[in-house]
Amino acid sequence: MIAETVCSAVSVAGLGIAVVTAYRRRFLAAARVAAYSLVPIGLVMTGIVGWLADTAFSPTAWAGFGVLGAAWLLFAGTRAVERRRGGGDSGAGTGRGAARRAGREAVAPAASAPSLGQAGRAAARPSAAPRASEPAEDFSDIEAILKKHGI
Known part of the structure; x- marks a missing residue:
């Protein structure tokens, strides 16, 4: 009853x-102020203010918010631990953790190629030639977009 009176005032x-x-x-500006001032009375008329007032003074509702907070903390905590460990609880090796490990194994040989010496560098040079043409294509696309917008 008090909340409705305050909103009306x-x-x-x-x-x-x-x-x-x-x-x-x-x-x-007057229309904007009138629109803002009609919101509280609209909330009273729809019954939302009464529901919020009943919820704010209900111990059961606050206990429910506490349970929801605890659940959120559990989700966030397990997610943080999963990220720190670098995988999940995939006991059989299935799921995202196994896919991440497989992806890391595939990347590892190419990542160590520059440290192989001259033989590794010679093998890496043929693949470097196509890379030189790729940035030119990327820049031509960017240049076309800039020309389209008149820049």
């Missing part, structure tokens, strides 16, 4: 401010 005060603003010939 806020709405009336806001409408008063809107009238004064309109009197000063600032109609756009």
Whole structure:
């Protein structure tokens, strides 16, 4: 009952401010203030304010919020531990953890190629030639986009 009275008073005060603003010939601002001031009375009329007031003073509702908070903490904690470990609880080797490990194994031989010496560098040079043409293609695409926009 008190929450409804407060919301009604806020709405009336806001409408008063809107009238004064309109009197000063600032109609756009007056319309905006009137729109904001109608929100609290609209919430009262729909019953949301009563529901919120009942929820705010209900110990059961606060206990429910506590349970939801604990669940969120559990989710966040397990996610942080999973990220720190670098995988998941995939006991049989299935799932995202196995896919990540397989991806790492595939990348590892190519990552160590530069440290092989001259033989590794000679093998890496033929693949370096196509890479030189790729940035030119990327820059031509960017250049076409910039020309399209007149830059």
